[in-house]
Amino acid sequence: MTALRNLLTDVDGVAVGHATDLDLGSGVTAIVFDEPAAASGSVFGGAPGGRDTELLDPAKTVEKVDAFVLSGGSAFGLDAAGGVQAGLREIGRGLQVGTARVPIVPQAILMDLLNGGNKDWGLHSPYRDMGYTAFKAATDGAFELGTVGAGTGATTASCKGGLGSASARASSGHVVAAIVAVNALGSPTIGDGPHFWAAPFEVDGEFGGLGMPHGFGENDTVMRLKGVNLTATTIAVVATDAKLTKAQAHRLSVLGHAGLARAILPAHLSADGDTVFVAATGRKPLSDDAQFMELCHLATIVTARAVARGVFEARRLPVSGSQATWHERFHPGGIADPFAM
Template sequence: MKNLITDIHGIAVGNATDLKLGSGVTAIVFDKPAIASGTALGGAPGSRELALLDPANTVETVDAFVLSGGSAYGLDAAGGVQAGLREDGRGLPVGGFHVPIVPQAILMDLTNGADKDWPQHSPYRDLGYEAYRNASASELQLGTKGAGTGATTVNLKGGLGSASARTESGFQLAALVAVNAMGSVTIGQGPHFWSAPFEEQDEFGGRGWPPAFQREDLALRMKGGPTTATTIGIIVTDATLTKARAHRLSIAAHDGFARAIYPAHLPFDGDTVFSAATCEKAVPDDWAFAELCLLATTTMARAIARGVYEADALPHEGALKSWKDKFGRP
């Protein structure tokens, strides 16, 4: 296992990164349609096909997910991914046509200081197509890549993070997340991550928690003015789940947001989690599914910390510093 979402068999991930734009797109592509759901708990979400993922609605599977920067402009990216899937003959059969099902969530990175002066049409459809064509089951770069390119937190550069885990019952589970939070993933002014209790093998620096918490560590810190907010992610398992159980898994992954970001789910965050089951393994019993929900929380929290830990500052004047810029590189 590489501690990546691609540890789950049947998943490929592709990034398209534009450092001049200060934004990008990440496509998560399933080898075959996956049972899927999702939940938005932030107060300002931006998405495509989120309603389709409601357990009460008819279509149960998706061909791909898309995470993108660009705020509402970024919603063009799913069209690029859909175009690639159509070229490859993928999609839900409907009246003689194949319609690729591609839910998407976006984050707001328009005001991060990079060049957003594009011509008539936004670049996100082309970036979506590029991300789809870059999809690989073996290569995945984190940090300032794909949807994490322009991401920030209140005090540090954000980025694309991932983590994976295995249950005692033998099911695999993994998270992928673009961390663009209004709040902070670190405690106070120091290097310690809120996710520290869940860290495995020093995956985000091994700093643990501070020896003591100060009152100022618990004060509200969040982006002000024109906000660049929203953390968006995906939680996936190889277990066989119903759409309703996939929905519950997405809710549990939101608990990982709350464990890793202080505070999360604010009125101007669009915090959204998609969930999927590749159904490569058996149906988990109630105990095994509860363990999957627990790991959805802790694995998402780890992925969030990794997204910040692996990030590099954007290459323009005044760009927000990265964790490694402030606290050292290995």
């Protein structure tokens, strides 16, 4: 059995590509499927931004997608899906509608316009071109985490956010994995210390191996926000090689949100736009509902782990006043930061 790399691309039929602009302080991540994948999703945040998210409702007609896009840029970032569509159209992909092909590319965006990067891009935003770049960069192998792609400009209440990923194998052999751009209004860490809320789920020290604190005081659960007038949003994709219906994919997205709630306190606020997409490549059938429920369980866990990994792997943006990283706050000197001012 092939060893897992702890990435979304551990799921057969999935490729991931980034476009990163450190000067802009933003980026795009494209998740591209070798073949159209059964898909759904759900939005639990109060201030979401998305494109073609409504078609993911199990009651809607379209069953499969060609790609998902996660992007910074707030509403301007919605241009990124057009760039990914252009790349898919270029290679003949898309839903057949009469004599036309229409690539199906739902997207979610996060708010990173106020992170100090240069957003003076002129008449048209750069996100369509970044979407195309991310599509062209997509690989089914290893990809970068942290301050890359959709996680480039991400922040949280306690330290720099970023792009994380994690994977797991079910007892049935099915693989479930998540990729998350962590731009939370709340905090991924406990109190004023370095411990992650996702610590109970950590595997092989993937985000520092600190475990949970020895005890909890009142200060540890006080609400911490990065601001009350800023929209934020954590956006994610959960993928599996199992064969799922659209309704099952929707249920998996709900369990992905459970993972966000276990890794970020608080999650799903009125100024968050927390969104989880799900795709099933269908390479391996399920034999019974017990196998599906284990996938749901693992979707929660890999999403929580991916949140913590995104923060752990993040590096400071090379702009004045940018947010300090987890390593700078809690482990100075532990990992060299190539972007540090």
